[in-house]
Structures are given as structure tokens and as C-alpha cells.
Amino acid sequence: MRAARKATEPRKLPRQQRSQLTVDAITQAAAYILVNFGWERLTTNAVAERAGVNISSLYQYFPNKEAIVAELQRRHILQTQSKLAQALVQLPAQRTLREALVLLVQAMVDEHRIAPAVHRAIVDELPRSVRCEIDNEDRVEQLRKALEPYARHVPDLRVAIRIGLVAAHAVIHEATSHDPAVLERPQFVDEVVALLYGYLRRPRLAAP
Amino acid sequence: MRAARKATEPRKLPRQQRSQLTVDAITQAAAYILVNFGWERLTTNAVAERAGVNISSLYQYFPNKEAIVAELQRRHILQTQSKLAQALVQLPAQRTLREALVLLVQAMVDEHRIAPAVHRAIVDELPRSVRCEIDNEDRVEQLRKALEPYARHVPDLRVAIRIGLVAAHAVIHEATSHDPAVLERPQFVDEVVALLYGYLRRPRLAAP
Amino acid sequence: MRAARKATEPRKLPRQQRSQLTVDAITQAAAYILVNFGWERLTTNAVAERAGVNISSLYQYFPNKEAIVAELQRRHILQTQSKLAQALVQLPAQRTLREALVLLVQAMVDEHRIAPAVHRAIVDELPRSVRCEIDNEDRVEQLRKALEPYARHVPDLRVAIRIGLVAAHAVIHEATSHDPAVLERPQFVDEVVALLYGYLRRPRLAAP
């Protein structure tokens, strides 16, 4: 029933350097407008104008409006993903659950410090139909393996990890949106860690 | 820099039963379109057509498009709020933290079972500029008072409650969006309770 | 090619006193809106609202929007006409051309002092298609008779009177629009009289 998602493959890859600049200008212009004026005012004409390129040039590199924000999201993800991936690699080397969680949470927070405004705009402004959801299952599996030794009394760890990720992300994202300065404070990381720590190393349920 | 929020006061109240039906038809049509096609395709013409009323009738009761979804949200909140309010009243009577949390989480889950699709649409589809954010501070304060006795080693309980609410809501909302059936399973409530329980009754931080 | 002028006969005569009040309220509301917001914003709904009557009541007394302003103009003309008519009666009694002209011009000026804003609105705001043009020919004939003795070297007095009326009216109207206070100054009347006096009692054209 929902409108079919549009094809968002870039129309052609920019080969020459000049073209690369054009594409950059377009995505940056789109980011600017999205952040400052929202999705509703992100029109292709406005993007082209702000980017200083002709509207027809824009359509030479992007088949439609959605493709522009798809590219924007792709770039944003590329920029941010690495933090968490790096942390995942270092994870097995940690000695305690708490250390592991600190590493993870810090990575997630760092992610959000890169371009908080763009991040917020992507999450809050884009309608679902154009938002790229990241497939998390690989990560979930990696985390499950790494955290298994520490998890106690957790009936289904995979589920718990998904829940933990959602919760942690929501808290960090909320902070980013409302008061990005909070991300800099170490207590903030501590709180998120506390949330996850208690959840994974949970006490045995008292018998009824 | 963002566009100013539009006035969303209803233009005039329906007095006769006939017009009450009209207004109902409009909000329901809006809900239907929002749920099934998203904000982008929620046009006043489409709403009027689906509601089976003339576009001008729509504008007799709503000054603009935003006002329609404002009303929709108002009605949804009205339907929804009571669950949690009720739970808050019963809260002090609970004997243990776990009991208290079960009560709370169950209420939040129940909230989401009322009209999960509408709820999802409101949260996920509406651009921030038209979304009614609920002021939570009263609730936060109530919760703080009720949960104070149980909270251990929590440096700032008010902050912790805000974080807990965000986390719980995100988890429940995510479940609602992706698989509403999950809300029916008691294990789901248990998991969310576990998340909050461990967070509030957290172990003392080990000395470094 | 122009749109046919609409019928503007009042739909039914208000018999009862209450109805008379309704009609008054409507014309006054129309005048208010016309003066303060212009013809473009003179909508029947706005008139009804300002008049405090139901839109359907309005349509019981007026067949359409044009009829309202027609009535407004009729009333305005009724109020103002008398001044000039009175002057025309007194005209033959004047001894000199100048005295006659002073009488006339003063009457025209007085006309404009009655409701200058309404007058301006009627003349400046109403599109030609709804403006009631007054038929002047009777007046022209009366004036011709009265002024004949004084007119010298005027090839066609009837034409001259028409021209004089147009000129005098334009000057007075311009003053009314831009600076109504000017109407109060006796020098203003003198100037208009001078304009007409020189025109009617013109010197013989020098032979070529």
C-alpha cells in the first residue's frame, strides 16, 4: 500500500574531478537545507541553487530527489560507521563487561559527535520512505559473541542485544537532539553504560 | 531559521451532530492516509475526498493541514494518556521496585496497543514541525517521588528517570513498529522491566 | 465582451424594523470593509460576520455581492446628492458668475465632506463593473440654463459644462483622497472657482 521506494542509484559515477566537486556541492547543499529548513523545503531547485549548479546538472548525477538524500545518508554512515566497527574489533580484548560497554557506548557517542545536526536531520526529518535503515544483524551477532561470557540470567541474548542497542541509541540520540553538549560529559557515558550493564548482568529473578 | 509553527486552533467547533460527524470523518480519513501513505501524501484534497466531504467543509473546521494532524494527535493522546496516569496513581501502593516497574511498563505497552499504527505514523511520519511533543516533566517528577525509595547508587534520579523513559519508550515503540504482536507476549514486558530494574537498582560501582 | 452586469435589485424589501436593522448592519459592514481593506477583501462571508448576521440572512436581502455595494452606493448618493440639488435651485438667484460658481463648488466640496473615506473607496476601489455611474445630463442641462448668461466666447456650453464638472470633480476628489483637511480651507474653493471662472468667462481668442 505504501508508495514504492524509488530507485536511488546514482545515475552515473562522476569520473572527472570537476564532476566530483559538483556531486559534493550537491550533497552538501542538501545537507544544509535539510538541517536548516527540513525535508519539506528540500526541493531540487533549492538544492541546485544553493550548490551553485544548474538544475539539469543535478539530474545528470542523481536520478531524482530521493537519490540525493540517499547519497547524503550513505556518506554520513560511511563517516560514522567506522567508530563502532573499530570498537567491535577491540571488544574481545576487554577484560570486563563494564570495560567492553564503555568502549561500545563511547564509540556510539563519538559517532553522534561527528555531525550531530546532520544526524538529527536524517533521523528526525526524513520520512521513513526515504530513510536508509542500517541492517544491524551482523553487528548484533558480533556483539552476542563478544558479550556472551558476561551475560547472566539473560534468556535470549540476541534479543537483549537488540533491545540494548535500541535503548542506547535512543538515549544518545535524544541527548544529541536536545543538548549536544551533554555528549562531552563523561557522566553521560557512565549512565548509558549503567543502563546496559544492569540489563546484561542482571540479578537472578527472585522466585515468586 | 526554521519555518514558524502554524496556528492549529480549530476554526470553529461543530455544534450540530451532522458537523460532528464531518469532523470525525476528516480526522479518521487523515489517520488512514497518514498510516497508509505517509505525511507526504496527506493532502487536504485527499483527506476531504476520503472523508467524503467537500474540501471547503474541511476548511470550515480546520484552518490548515497542520491543524488536522494536530487534532489527530490530540485525540490520540487523549485516548492514550490515561493508561499511564492510572498507573502513576497506583504506583505508591506497590511493594517492590519490580512490581512498580511492571505496572509502569505494562501501562506503556498498553498505551501502544491501542492504535499502534496511528501511533507509529505520528511518531515516524510527522515532521518535527507538526509533531506535538508531550511535556513529560510532571510525570518525571511523579516517578521520581515514587521510585526514590528503591533507587540505589543513582547519582541523579531525575536524569535517570528521563533516560529510563526514553529507553523504555524507544524499545516499546520499536517493537510496535516492527512487530506489534510482540507487545502481547509477557516476556516482552519482562525484558523492558529488566532494563529499567538493573538501571535503577544498580550495583555499587566497583572501586577502581 | 465584458461580463454582463449582475442584477442588483434588492431581493426583498425589509418590512419589519428588525429586517431594516439587518440591512443597515450589512451595508455598514460592507462600507467598513471596503474602506479599510478594499474591494478584494470584501467577501460576503466577511460582511456577514462583521455585520453580525448569518450569511444566509444576508442572501435573503441581497441576491449577490454586487447588490450590497449597489445599495451602499445608492445610500451614499442619496446622502450627498441633495447638496448639489439644493445649490442648483439657488443658482438662478445669484447675481454674478463668480457667486454662482462659489455656490456650486462649495456644494461639491460639502458633498465630499460627508463621508470622504466611503467616497474615496467607492470611486477608487470598486471595479468599474460594479460602480454606479450617476447620470449627469439633467444637471448639465440645468447648469447650462443657469450659466448661459455669463458664458462668453464658449463655442459649446454644454460641452464646456461637462468638462468643467469633470475637472472640478477630479480636483476635489484628488484633494479628498490625499488630504481631506484641505477641503476645509476657503482658498481651496477659491482655486476651483478660479479654474471654472476663467474657463467660462474666457477672453476672446486672438485672431490668428
Place this chain on the structure above:
Amino acid sequence: MRAARKATEPRKLPRQQRSQLTVDAITQAAAYILVNFGWERLTTNAVAERAGVNISSLYQYFPNKEAIVAELQRRHILQTQSKLAQALVQLPAQRTLREALVLLVQAMVDEHRIAPAVHRAIVDELPRSVRCEIDNEDRVEQLRKALEPYARHVPDLRVAIRIGLVAAHAVIHEATSHDPAVLERPQFVDEVVALLYGYLRRPRLAAP
């Protein structure tokens, strides 16, 4: 209290010949509709349709409806102004007041012969809020200097010139509207000259 005047700057200038044609077609279509159907029926859709261009093309060059008639007036004034300017230059060379006035009045009449229908439409149909008023003060000053030698018994020449201009314009305009053929007759110019001549070279006021 009145609605603010809208911005009427053209949105972008046509660079290629093709678009120059488009803009011309638009203004001409607007003139046609204004002349034949009036301001009320001058809708942007109608203009675009008559011009044979897409409504969006219209909006590429004009930000709104008002801007179209602003351009129309600008063009009309450009076409028209020169006549009087030319006359003003030749004015000091005239030997007599009558010669000077003939020159002036003839120029004003010529002005009205250029596009009498458009002229009438602009003056009579446009609501005040979209009409470009020409600033006359420069002209008034020029005329004052040129006519000073001839003016007798005129208490305030500047005022007299303003009054004379208003009167002459009204008479010529009235003729243009009701019977443009009149403009061709030399007697018409003579009459208007007579009006002004007697006013400026007025006899001394008889002592009372």
C-alpha cells in the same frame, strides 16, 4: 490596516530570445485580459493560457500576479512618458502662454492616443494597491519654472499647476474612456487649453 504591497520585482530576467518572447506574450496577454475583462478576471491561469505558455513559466519570470501588471504599467509608462518629457523640453522656447499650453495639452492627448484601452484599464480597473503612481513633483517644478512668467494673480503657482494637471488629466482621461475619437479633434485640445489658460492668466479678483 491595508494589505501590504507585494514585492513585484521580476524573478529573473529572460536571457535568450525565446524567453524574451515568453515574457512579452505574458504581458500582452495580461493587457488583453485586463482591457477586456477587468482586474477581477485577470487570473494567472488565464494569463498563462492566453499567452500560450505554461503557468509555471509565468512564475519563472514573475513572482506573483501583481508583478505582471507592474511590468505592464512600467512598459506603458515607458512608452508614454516621452511625449510629455519632450514637450517639457520645448516649453521654454514658446512665445506665449497659449502656445506653451497647446504644446503641453497636445502632448498629454498624444500620450492617451497611444494605447487608450490599456491606459483606461490601468487607471480604471486596477485597485489602488497595485497601481503604480507616478511621482509628478519633478514635472510640477519644471512646469512652474516655465510658466512662471505668464502666471498672473496666482497666489501659489505650484498648487495651481498641480490642480491644473489633475484637471487636464481628468478631462482627457474621461474623453479617452468614453469616446476616444474625440481626442483626434483639434477643438478638444482647444477646450482643455482654454481651461488652463483662464486659470493661469486669471483676471484680478474684483475687490469685494
Place this chain on the structure above:
DNA sequence: TATGAATGAGCGTTCATTCAT
């Protein structure tokens, strides 16, 4: 390849007027 010009489809909104109670 890049640019200026063009456009179909549609959106939010208003208004004069009529219907039904």
C-alpha cells in the same frame, strides 16, 4: 557537458452561494 527554458500535475486554500433544519 552544461545551461536556460519549459512544463504537467497537483497542492493548499478561498469564496459566492445554496441546502437543510
Place this chain on the structure above:
DNA sequence: CATGAATGAACGCTCATTCAT
């Protein structure tokens, strides 16, 4: 009669996208 409710027809304007140099 008076009122609340309803409505068809349009209007001003925008936007994603394509055409033509």
C-alpha cells in the same frame, strides 16, 4: 425566518523533472 452546514468551482502558486540549445 434564522441558523449551521455544506459545496463546486476556481485561484495563486510550487515542484520534480525534461527539453532544447
